[in-house]
Amino acid sequence: MLSILRSLVQEVNGARDLQEALDIIVSRVQNAMGTEVCSVYLLDPASNRYILMATEGLYREAVGQVSLAYSEGLIGLVGSREEPINLEDAPSHPRYRYFPETGEERFRSFLGVPIIHHRRVLGVLVVQQRESSRCFDEGEEAFLVTVSAQLAGVIAHSEATGAISGLSLTGEEAKDVCFSGVPGAPGVAIGQGVVVYPSADLDVVPEKQTDDIDYELAQFGKAVTAVREDIERVASRLAAQLRPEEQALFEVYLRMLGDNALPGEVVNRIREGLWAPGALKQVVQQYIRHFEMMDDHYLRERAVDIRDLGRRLLAHLQEGEQKDVNYPERTVLVSEELTPAMLGEVPKGQLVGLVSVRGSSNSHVAILARAMGVPTVMGLVDIPVNQLDGKELVVDGFDGQIFASPSADLRAVYQEICDEEDELVKGLEALRDKPCETTDGHRVSLLVNTGLMTDVVRSLSHGAEGIGLYRTEVPFMIKDRFPSEQEQREYYREQLEAFAPNPVTMRTLDIGGDKALTYFPIQEENPFLGWRGIRVTLDHPEIFLVQVRAMLKASEGLNNLQIMLPMISNISEVEESLHLIYRVYHEVREEGYEIHMPKVGVMVEVPAAVYQVRELADRVDFLSVGSNDLTQYLLAVDRNNPRVAQLYHSYHPAVLQALVRIAHDAHAVGKPVSICGELAGDPGGAALLMAMGYDALSMNAASLPKVKSVIRSISRSWAIQLLEDVLLLDSPHVIKSCVDLSLRNAGFGRYLRPGRSAAAIAEQAV
Numbered sequence: 001m002l003s004i005l006r007s008l009v010q011e012v013n014g015a016r017d018l019q020e021a022l023d024i025i026v027s028r029v030q031n032a033m034g035t036e037v038c039s040v041y042l043l044d045p046a047s048n049r050y051i052l053m054a055t056e057g058l059y060r061e062a063v064g065q066v067s068l069a070y071s072e073g074l075i076g077l078v079g080s081r082e083e084p085i086n087l088e089d090a091p092s093h094p095r096y097r098y099f100p101e102t103g104e105e106r107f108r109s110f111l112g113v114p115i116i117h118h119r120r121v122l123g124v125l126v127v128q129q130r131e132s133s134r135c136f137d138e139g140e141e142a143f144l145v146t147v148s149a150q151l152a153g154v155i156a157h158s159e160a161t162g163a164i165s166g167l168s169l170t171g172e173e174a175k176d177v178c179f180s181g182v183p184g185a186p187g188v189a190i191g192q193g194v195v196v197y198p199s200a201d202l203d204v205v206p207e208k209q210t211d212d213i214d215y216e217l218a219q220f221g222k223a224v225t226a227v228r229e230d231i232e233r234v235a236s237r238l239a240a241q242l243r244p245e246e247q248a249l250f251e252v253y254l255r256m257l258g259d260n261a262l263p264g265e266v267v268n269r270i271r272e273g274l275w276a277p278g279a280l281k282q283v284v285q286q287y288i289r290h291f292e293m294m295d296d297h298y299l300r301e302r303a304v305d306i307r308d309l310g311r312r313l314l315a316h317l318q319e320g321e322q323k324d325v326n327y328p329e330r331t332v333l334v335s336e337e338l339t340p341a342m343l344g345e346v347p348k349g350q351l352v353g354l355v356s357v358r359g360s361s362n363s364h365v366a367i368l369a370r371a372m373g374v375p376t377v378m379g380l381v382d383i384p385v386n387q388l389d390g391k392e393l394v395v396d397g398f399d400g401q402i403f404a405s406p407s408a409d410l411r412a413v414y415q416e417i418c419d420e421e422d423e424l425v426k427g428l429e430a431l432r433d434k435p436c437e438t439t440d441g442h443r444v445s446l447l448v449n450t451g452l453m454t455d456v457v458r459s460l461s462h463g464a465e466g467i468g469l470y471r472t473e474v475p476f477m478i479k480d481r482f483p484s485e486q487e488q489r490e491y492y493r494e495q496l497e498a499f500a501p502n503p504v505t506m507r508t509l510d511i512g513g514d515k516a517l518t519y520f521p522i523q524e525e526n527p528f529l530g531w532r533g534i535r536v537t538l539d540h541p542e543i544f545l546v547q548v549r550a551m552l553k554a555s556e557g558l559n560n561l562q563i564m565l566p567m568i569s570n571i572s573e574v575e576e577s578l579h580l581i582y583r584v585y586h587e588v589r590e591e592g593y594e595i596h597m598p599k600v601g602v603m604v605e606v607p608a609a610v611y612q613v614r615e616l617a618d619r620v621d622f623l624s625v626g627s628n629d630l631t632q633y634l635l636a637v638d639r640n641n642p643r644v645a646q647l648y649h650s651y652h653p654a655v656l657q658a659l660v661r662i663a664h665d666a667h668a669v670g671k672p673v674s675i676c677g678e679l680a681g682d683p684g685g686a687a688l689l690m691a692m693g694y695d696a697l698s699m700n701a702a703s704l705p706k707v708k709s710v711i712r713s714i715s716r717s718w719a720i721q722l723l724e725d726v727l728l729l730d731s732p733h734v735i736k737s738c739v740d741l742s743l744r745n746a747g748f749g750r751y752l753r754p755g756r757s758a759a760a761i762a763e764q765a766v
């Protein structure tokens with residue numbers, strides 16, 4: 001069964017469109033189960049009806065013609081109950097509904113299973129049999145459920161691909177095709193999609209057409225020659241160390257690169273009008289599918305060689321291609337996985353929106369996007385990325401949705417929201433030099449989180465009182481090797497100078513988890529529980545010491561440096577770090593630099609630290625809560641995994657209780673405590689944190705004016721009452737609604753989301 005399933009999934013994955021995928025499914029399942037009928041009904045979102053999309057065994061003419069209302073017939077019953085229905089004599093069931101067009105009356109046994117993807121019923125997969133004596137057994141039922149679960153993602157993806165190219169299930173024109181992910185950075189953008197992909201990843205190459213076939217052929221020809229030379233070079237270098245049969249492997253590679261093999265097929269597709277990387281992708285994927293379906297283990301393994309060859313060819317093609325990515329005036333960057341480097345490649349002023357398949361609202365790229373004020377949607381798992389290249393897109397970073405090919409009405413409604421948002425931001429500029437103080441005189445410092453120099457410029461214009469978190473890994477991420485001490489010193493000086501004499505809190509390198517350096521790869525099964533933050537740098541003092549030395553030298557004459565340690569889970573980590581910092585401090589002074597010992601603080605972002613706040617605070621000058629990680633670790637929810645993004649909730653009662661406790665315990669031993677997680681930049685979250693007693697809130701620059709406006713308009717006693725009320729509640733959703741409602745009643749509804757809800761907009765536009 002497993003091998004049938006595997007080849008079925010391979011074949012379906014390779015289908016050109018939804019119809020071909022469904023035809024393959026019904027014919028293979030009918031064959032594998034030895035049944036007389038196998039059919040697929042899909043739920044058409046536009047009409048809310050199940051449409052017979054493919055069949056093997058019923059009359060073919062019925063395909064596309066027969067449809068059932070949402071709760072009609074046995075199909076509707078399977079869909080609404082969301083479980084299999086297995087009947088020996090279907091016609092005697094009260095919900096049986098007979099369609100003469102299908103010729104269904106001959107069949108008595110019926111087994112229907114729902115096709116469900118991310119809680120959404122996409123359709124129903126059915127097998128039928130003539131004689132009633134054949135009741136489908138448990139094994140068959142389990143097989144069909146497995147097939148359906150495996151194929152649900154592929155069907156969702158093909159459905160979305162069809163919709164993007166402008167067709168609904170019924171073949172009618174599809175407008176305002178909406179995809180839902182999670183909000184990454186607030187705001188709305190209208191622009192043109194540009195699909196970018198990490199180098200040498202065939203899976204994410206878009207299948208674009210070209211107008212310059214000769215150019216593509218020439219590029220591909222050069223890539224083949226270059227790869228051939230690479231392989232010959234490797235082969236001759238290893239010749240002395242390999243046995244003849246091992247050397248023969250290189251011969252296989254070179255044969256695959258012969259004109260009549262893989263390159264010949266790629267050339268044919270380029271001649272049909274595809275650009276070279278897209279043609280290469282199609283041919284390589286076809287070869288891989290072919291090899292993977294083979295029964296012979298040795299031949300199956302050859303798929304790996306083809307993939308490798310494909311990657312090598314692509315890498316050479318991309319070398320030539322890098323220069324000419326054409327970014328339109330209003331670029332919406334779309335990728336399987338966005339990286340900070342990709343953001344950096346878009347010319348200044350042209351990046352209006354971001355869309356990423358992987359990641360969620362707490363991924364680092366989303367944090368960067370918020371800092372840069374670029375509306376972003378993350379975790380769009382079912383989106384056919386490649387189809388979005390060149391398409392007009394609306395990015396709704398408030399609701400976490402994107403719309404492809406928007407109608408004029410929808411565009412107009414979103415344009416209105418963009419204008420409202422601009423107005424709001426302009427209105428807040430006047431607050432820049434006003435203190436962040438409640439109506440009853442409670443003062444709280446508003447700081448910014450930075451990483452790039454652009455953040456600094458924005459922060460200053462938004463009236464930040466200092467930097468609460470400088471993510472030093474950002475300058476490390478945009479290089480292709482560790483930056484030298486001198487380079488680091490320059491980066492750090494820029495940040496320190498921009499804010500002097502106000503404090504600038506620099507966090508020591510926090511790599512690992514989701515923050516990867518291409519030149520220092522960390523491969524782990526469970527990276528968020530692995531080698532991360534201080535654990536890496538204490539194991540590599542040569543990195544830590546250079547960084548601290550660069551920070552200290554950069555602070556000369558400014559004396560506004562504070563150093564902060566990430567991912568602390570043990571007191572010994574603080575003690576070891578302090579020991580190293582003191583050592584560098586003395587060394588740098590001995591070298592003649594006039595520096596002061598900086599304040600040192602600890603991040604509270606691991607549950608263990610919550611329970612050792614007093615012991616930690618005794619050893620350092622300040623604490624700062626990293627609520628992004630603290631939420632992830634308290635709730636056991638990966639902050640980057642879109643599948644569980646709905647469970648990641650900073651308003652979870654457990655998170656709020658932990659935050660209350662941290663503030664209380666830090667103050668009990670007389671140490672200041674701030675917070676630098678994203679919750680601080682949420683107007684409701686900021687009000688609660690201020691009520692808990694946090695001395696400073698550090699957030700992305702774009703959120704700062706809104707938070708200041710809210711805090712200046714409320715009293716601390718109002719916020720304390722709100723905090724007391726929500727601490728009595730036990731559901732994160734109810735807490736969030738309660739906070740939102742209080743803000744709305746206090747006149748801050750416009751900060752939660754300008755304009756109407758997306759649902760209302762889409763409804764109006766249809």
Ligand code: PEP
Binds near residue numbers: 367469471630678
């Ligand atoms: C946090 O974890 O809340 C934090 C501020 O650090 P980062 O998001 O960079 O992990």
Ligand code: MG
Binds near residue numbers: 626
């Ligand atoms: Mg963190």
